Amino acid sequence: MTAMLNLQGVNKIYNPNSRHPVHAVIDLDLAVQPGEIVALLGSSGCGKTSTLRMVAGFEQVSSGSISLAGRDIHTFAPARRNVAMAFEGYSLYPPLTVRENIAFAMKSEKMATADVTARVDEIAQLLDIEDILDRYPTSLSGGQAQRAGLGRALVRKADLYLLDEPMGQLEPQLRAHLRGRIKHFIKERGLTAILVTHDQTEANALADRIAVMEGGVLQQFDTPAQLKDAPANLFTGTFIGEPPMNIFAAQAKSENGQLVFALDQGVDLSYDPTAFPDALQQAILGLGTVTLGVRPHAVQVRDHGAKAQVYAAQWLGDQTHIAAHFAGGSVVSVHHDRVSRAKGEEIGIVIAPQDLHVFDTASGNAVSHGGTLA
Ligand SMILES: Nc1ncnc2c1ncn2[C@@H]1O[C@H](COP(=O)(O)OP(=O)(O)OP(=O)(O)O)[C@@H](O)[C@H]1O
Ligand SMILES: [Mg+2]
Numbered sequence: 001m002t003a004m005l006n007l008q009g010v011n012k013i014y015n016p017n018s019r020h021p022v023h024a025v026i027d028l029d030l031a032v033q034p035g036e037i038v039a040l041l042g043s044s045g046c047g048k049t050s051t052l053r054m055v056a057g058f059e060q061v062s063s064g065s066i067s068l069a070g071r072d073i074h075t076f077a078p079a080r081r082n083v084a085m086a087f088e089g090y091s092l093y094p095p096l097t098v099r100e101n102i103a104f105a106m107k108s109e110k111m112a113t114a115d116v117t118a119r120v121d122e123i124a125q126l127l128d129i130e131d132i133l134d135r136y137p138t139s140l141s142g143g144q145a146q147r148a149g150l151g152r153a154l155v156r157k158a159d160l161y162l163l164d165e166p167m168g169q170l171e172p173q174l175r176a177h178l179r180g181r182i183k184h185f186i187k188e189r190g191l192t193a194i195l196v197t198h199d200q201t202e203a204n205a206l207a208d209r210i211a212v213m214e215g216g217v218l219q220q221f222d223t224p225a226q227l228k229d230a231p232a233n234l235f236t237g238t239f240i241g242e243p244p245m246n247i248f249a250a251q252a253k254s255e256n257g258q259l260v261f262a263l264d265q266g267v268d269l270s271y272d273p274t275a276f277p278d279a280l281q282q283a284i285l286g287l288g289t290v291t292l293g294v295r296p297h298a299v300q301v302r303d304h305g306a307k308a309q310v311y312a313a314q315w316l317g318d319q320t321h322i323a324a325h326f327a328g329g330s331v332v333s334v335h336h337d338r339v340s341r342a343k344g345e346e347i348g349i350v351i352a353p354q355d356l357h358v359f360d361t362a363s364g365n366a367v368s369h370g371g372t373l374a
Contacts, residue, residue: 002070003031004192005055005160010064012050012216024050026216028064032160035190037183039197039207043239047216048196049088052162055194056085069159086153088164088196092137098148099124099133105152123151126181128174142169147178154185161186161193167202179205200240212236228295230374234364237293237357243321246299246331248292249361252284259284261292264328267306275353280373284358290367291359296321298355299333301341305348313341324349 012025025047032038040048053059055066057078066074073081084105092101102120111119124130127147137145146169153161166182167175183206186193197203203210204224212219212227212235219239220232231237237245250261250269258270259281269292273281284290301322308324308331320339323332324347331349341347354370366374 003067004034004036004069005030005032005194006065006067007031007051007055008065008067010051010054010066011062012047012054012059013062016062024216025054028218030211030218030221032192032194034192035187036208037186037193037195037206039195039203039210040213041197041200041203041210042213043198046213048213049164051213052085052164052194052196055081055160056083056162057081058085082159083162084153084156084158084160085162086150086164086166088168092140092145092148092152094137097134097136098129098140098151101137101148102133102151102155105156109157119155120151123155126154126185127151127178143171143174146170150182154182159192161191162196163193164196165198166195168197175202176205182206200242210240212239214239230366230369231293231357232366232374234291234293234359234366237359237366241295243296243332243334245293245295245357248294248327248329250290250292252288252290252358254281254285261290263292263306267327269306269351271353271356275371276368277371277373280368280371283367283373287360287362287367289361291361291364292351293357293359294351294355296332296334297336298351299331300350300352301333301335301339302348302350305350308347308349310341310343310345310347312343313339315339322347 007028007030010025010028014022014024040051042048050059054061057076061074065072096104099120102123103116106116124133127150129147132140132144150166167178179202195206209221209223210227211221214235220227220236227236227240238247248263250263253260259273259276261269308326310322310324312323314321315338320335321332322341323330326349357369358367360367368374
C-alpha cells in the first residue's frame with residue numbers, strides 16, 4: 001500500500017544562522033497509511049508541534065521531503081496542501097461566532113447554506129458544543145474554545161487531519177467520552193489523522209500506531225502492544241507503560257551452567273540457559289554490562305527468589321502496587337488482586353525469563369525481549 005503521508009529525512013533547524021540554532025526535528029522518516037490514526041507522543045519540546053507544522057506548511061522543512069496523497073507538498077503553501085489542522089493554541093477568529101468559525105473552514109467547498117448548517121450542527125453535536133454556537137471566542141472557556149478549534153478542523157474535507165493536543169484543556173471524563181466519539185468519527189469516514197499528545201492513555205485509546213519522539217529523534221513507530229512488548233530502546237521501554245518499567249544495571253556472566261545477571265549489592269538473577277537461544281546468550285555475554293527491564297505487572301512476589309524489603313504497599317481499588325528496596329535501588333510490582341504486605345516485610349522477587357527485557361547499556365538499544373533477540 002502506498003503511504004498517505006510520507007516524511008523522508010525531514011529536519012527542522014530554527015535560527016540556523018544564529019549563535020543558538022535549535023535542531024528541533026532530526027532526520028525524521030515516517031509513513032502514515034490511508035485510514036490510519038497515528039499518535040505523536042513525547043515529552044515537552046521533543047518536536048511534535050514542529051513536525052505537524054511542517055506537514056501543514058506553517059513551517060518550512062530545513063531539509064527532506066514530505067509527500068501527501070502522492071504529491072510532494074513540502075514546497076506548497078498551506079492552502080494547497082489539503083490538510084486540516086487543529087492547533088495547540090486554538091486560534092479562532094475573534095469577530096466570528098463559533099458557528100461562523102466552523103462554517104468558515106468549509107468556504108472553499110462552495111456548499112449550499114443548508115448543507116453548511118447541517119455539517120456544523122453534526123460536528124457541534126459530536127463535540128458537545130451545540131450550546132455555544134452563537135457565542136464569540138472571547139467569551140469561551142479554554143475547553144470550549146479548544147473543542148470549537150477541533151470542530152473547525154474535523155468539519156473540513158481533507159486528505160489529512162492534524163490534531164495538536166486537541167483535548168488538553170478538558171477534564172478527564174469529558175476527554176475519555178469525546179475520545180471514543182472522535183475515534184468513531186474518524187474511522188467511520190476512513191480519514192487519516194495524526195494526533196499529538198503527551199498522554200499515553202490517549203495515544204493508546206485513539207491510535208493505530210504511536211510514534212515516540214525524544215529530543216527531535218523518532219525512537220520507535222509501532223502499535224501500542226508492540227511498544228509495550230518490544231520496546232526498541234531504554235527510552236521507549238521506560239517512557240511507555242504505567243507504572244514505568246523497572247530497570248536494573250547488571251553484569252551478565254556464565255556460572256555453574258547458568259546464565260547469571262549480577263545486580264548491585266550481590267543480588268543474582270540466575271536462569272537456565274535453555275530459556276535463551278545460543279545466539280542471544282552470546283550477544284548478552286559478549287556485552288557483559290547490560291540493563292535489565294521488567295514491567296511491574298511481570299514482577300512476581302514469592303517467598304523464594306531474590307530478597308527485597310517492602311517500603312510501600314497500596315491497594316488502589318482495582319490493583320495492588322508494592323514497592324520494595326531491591327539490589328541497591330527499588331522494584332515496583334503490580335497485582336490485579338488484593339495483596340497484603342507490611343512495610344519492612346521481606347519478600348522474594350522472581351522474574352521469569354519470558355518477562356525479561358535486556359538492553360545494551362552503552363547504546364540503550366534493546367538486545368532481547370523475553371528470550372527472543374530484538
Ligand atoms: N519558532 C521557533 N523558534 C525557535 N525554536 C523553536 C521554535 N518553535 C519551537 N522551537 C523549539 O523547538 C523544539 C521543539 O518544539 P516543539 O514546539 O516542536 O515541541 P513539542 O514537542 O510540540 O512540545 P510541547 O509538548 O511542549 O508542545 C523546542 O526546543 C522549542 O523550543
Ligand atoms: Mg507542541
